[in-house]
Amino acid sequence: MRQTLEGSQAIAKTVALCRPQVVAAYPITPQTHIVENISKLVADGALQCELVSVESEFSAASVVLGAAAAGARAYTASASQGILLMSEVLFNIAGLRIPLVLTCANRAVGAPLSIWNDQQDSMAVRDAGWIQLYCADNQEAVDTTVQAFRIAEQCELPVMVCVDGFTLTHTLEPIDVPDQDLVDQYLPPYHFARALQPRQPLSLGTLVAPDYYAEARHSHHQAMLHAKALIAQCDRQWQELSGRASGGLFEVHGASDARIGILALGSIVGTLLDAHAAHVQRDDVQIIKLRSLRPFPGAELAVALSGLSDLVVVERALSPGGGGIVGVEIRSAFHYHGVNVRVHNVAVGLGGRDVPLSTLDRILDLVAHGSAEEFQILDVQLDKLPPEDR
């Protein structure tokens, strides 16, 4: 049913349709309205679930860890500082191979304090061992949330659904929220083979000595690589039911013989597509939406983008002293696979700075003038800084 909803509300309704049994959350600023909306659904009796209002994100993650390990479908949401506070638990959840879904309403990480959007938070826990799926709009957020449970539970890996904070979560859009029947049809009841129960007294989370640790890590890595096919498959299967796909691992928009590619994650993709459609309309430009950062579809991207001459990787985070994050990974993949594409790397929209449609022009100018640096913050205004800090 198509409704005009705020992103957070749509996500909350969707989570409820997935019949979670335990939801835990902590209302750190900047939290979204997701858990507030879930709380309302529980209060109204529209959702039967245990809602645990914890005293920190650390405990939020720990509670859902315990709940999922005990065989309950569990969900939490966080952002920014909260993601970092729970980061130790995030690594733990993944290492324990516990299926969970977490919505990260992407926001900047202080200091300086910023409550606005960028993707520094999820990028910071990129190596935690979670599947990370980035949503370009709220419809994708809804559809990806449903898919995330199915992916997580099939491969025993946690899934982080990354949705740009404010930009998406606080924006009203007309959204198709699926019917309960449809979700039930798509998402079988949660079954966790290693569930904690007295008639199956297993021990989870044992001490692993050096003679096995590498194998444990390898198996985790392999599980992530195997999840690639599953992510694509789950998206197709959801499309068969709902008529909507979210782009599998990544999605390429534009002419197949384009020479210039622009790759982005999250809501910037929408901005770039709109800019392309409305203003630029160049046949030689492709917009690539990278949906799955983890597992990283390096080989697949190398094949799909091998015909380009230039690729601009647009990010909403950086690794200070290193530069871009996704850009480095793509350069590495191209290099390994022998793809000779010039990769430019920029960051935009940090800490909630507006990303206007003109951003596309500026990116294309960079490519045209060959003036791109290895990495730069595109919309930085250096005149605001004293000369020694520029």
Next chain:
Amino acid sequence: MTESIINFYELRRKQPRFQGIDAGHRACLGCGEALAARLVLESTGPDVIVANATGCLEVFTTPWPESAWRVPWLHSLFENAAAVAAGIEAALKAQGRQSKVLAFGGDGATFDIGFQALSGMLERGHNVLYVCFDNEAYMNTGIQRSSSTPHAAATTTSPAGKQRMGKRHLKKDIVSIIAAHHIPYAATASVAFPSDLRKKVRRAMAIDGATFLQIHCPCPLGWGHESEESIAVARLAVQTGLFPMIELERGELTGAMPIREQKPVVDYLKPQARFRHLFADDARAREELEHLQALADHNIEIYKLLGSGVDALDSEGADTVRRGGNRWG
């Protein structure tokens, strides 16, 4: 029955008690914590799920691919056992399952790093029994002081030397802090008094809500006493008044194990290397001995621990043996 034909495997299987932790674990000789954990599970029975904080208990019971546990058990992190237990409990509630959830942590995990998660779990009133195995330092990582380390005890981070007589600070009064959450039941127990310990576990198990048990568990390695003395040392901690055995319900003191005959604290301190510096011929050492005696006397005073006459449940009588055993039913 002769030893040569005993089928130990069969005999072990037929023991008339629930052995929630079985043999083969890697605890040190005379480990008080290993004993305490088994005693707790004897009283809870198998219908429980355990969330275990990082620490000795976790490490020595689960060297993958082996586990000593016979109960469903999960180790996540050092500081989140209470929160993980809360999550498990929420899951059971959502699924309509009845098992009791236990959270196990050492004193570091309880008094220090996991304290916030514990406080949150207690405040929310989850149906969880949190058991703190208190061996009074970070033993797993090499005997560093915790906020549970007693005053004047030497650890690797509170060593005794020219300028210091071991730990400068006092042992945190965790059970009072816990009780201040107004939970239905909080108590202290000791491995030297297994019948009392099991009684307290049973009491906690019968309560639908958050409960807390602090169990004093000697660590021969960290305390520096002989492995066979674990029980004797723990008994002296109680009999001197240094470790009061109390029960608090909704924050109110409702029970205290009386001490029939108070032993001087030196009886307790002397067998332990962590207090060896207190027996040097040194004015500061003498002062600290008096200080520890005063702390014991203070406990006795505030909890009114000095019993008069024979009480079957005091520090002398609580574990009276009798022919045929099963005294702890």
Next chain:
Amino acid sequence: MSDVKYTRGGCARPATSLQFHTGSWRVQRPVHRHGAAPCHVACPAGENPQAYLARIEEGDEQAAWRELVTINPLPAITGRVCPHFCESACNRATYDSAISIHGVERYLGDKALAHDWHYAVPARAVGAARVAIVGAGPAGLAAAYHLTLLGYQAVMFEANPEPGGTLRGAIPEYRLPRGVLQVEMQRVLDIGIEFRANTRLGRDVSLEELRQSHAAVFLGPGTQRARYWHVDGIVQRDLHQALDLLKAWNTVGKLSMPASVAVVGAGNTALDTARILRRAGVASVHLVAHKALPEQAASGDDVMPVHPREIAQALEEGVQIHPHRGIRRLLLRGERVVGVEMVHMKKLRGADGVYARVAFEGTETVLHVEQVIPAIGQTVDGVGFDALVADNGFVSVNAQGAVTAGYQGVFAGGDAIGKGGTVTRAIGDGRRAAAAIHGFLQGREWAASVLAPVTFAQLNVNYFEPAPRPEDPVLALKKRIGEKEVVGGIEQQAVLQEAQRCFSCGNCFACDNCWTLCPDTAVLKTQELAADGAHYVFDYDYCKGCGICAQECPCGFIAMEAEL
């Protein structure tokens, strides 16, 4: 668990740690080590009080009695008259007070009499070997009893018309009522012992005849001949022997004596004589004893070999006791005694290392009495077996009780062998001789086992509650007339409490401590008794040798043994 992936997140199956044998860490191992209970070691009869206390605690009094009479067939008697070496040795005495073992023994003995419990006697084979027993005192009765249990035909030869020996002749009825004596002895005879009354060795039958018509002979003749008593060669004219007075009192019930009498001696005969003299109306009765009173004794002192209780009662009854005193002179008027000169005396070790009594000059005092009665012991009246009596007046035997004078198949015991004259010792002699006779007839040597008692330090008394010992009811002084029994027995409740107070020194009593306190779950409880009599076994695959079980065993039953 079929779809579980154990490789995921470090997942492990329950109790798989059992694959790892922590026993390999061990440098010392706990072992069950039976220690002898001090009460058992101390009992001259060989009783094991711990064993029957255990049966009582289990609630089976008859089983307790059966346990008791496997060693001593006369508990109602010994419960009354034995000075209870077991209680002096009891470790509980160091903790609070010794178990009232005599009270329990007497209770069981009386209960058996009241309920007519019978000994379990195996059927005797036709043509069983016959063993002669001379003397139906405690030694002879015990020998006959044990020989019967061993399948022999015991034939008793008694000079008197009735059995009992010392029990009948020397022990006053206020200590041992005749009814008890009669019934308990008859129960022994009734198990199939042939009893020949009025048959005296050397008069009615010779030792040689006995040896020829029996497979073996046991001599328990007692000591019938009073030691020759004199002071510097002087003997008073109207000398009475204490044993004769006791016999007269026990049979006739009255004595004719002057108003002041001194009894000389330190043993039961002396004390009993003094007490019957009071009962017979003697106003002033003195006991001159060369030994120490039990409560005054320093360690190493020789103490009067009597129950402290008896001394207390004698004092209450007005007997004046003069300990550590000897008699130096008789004060005579003509041949009649008018007093004695006493002197302080002690047994001291001389330069040659030998103990001897030393009198201290200048400590002499005069006691005005009209009669002196020696009670300084008796020796064997060896009529009919003179060759067996050594120079010291006793029959010399070896460790097995066989006479050393070269008479094969002849054994002896009781007072006649001069190893300290108590009823309990005599019963032990009879039992040991029976075992030795059995060994002799089977052609093998029998040796009594020697056990080291468990010490107090070996116990862990933290697990025991202090509890008072029940005191025996004692007849009020005013009521102590004639033959009324002075000391009563304890009640069932007290008996049960005594059983519960037993430390079970050196033997497992299944308290569960080791099982409960093993941090490594390496002590397993067994349904039936393990081979070593314990209720637990050590699983050495897992025992790390920490030693907690040994340290916390209340009974001292577990020892740590070094391993290579």
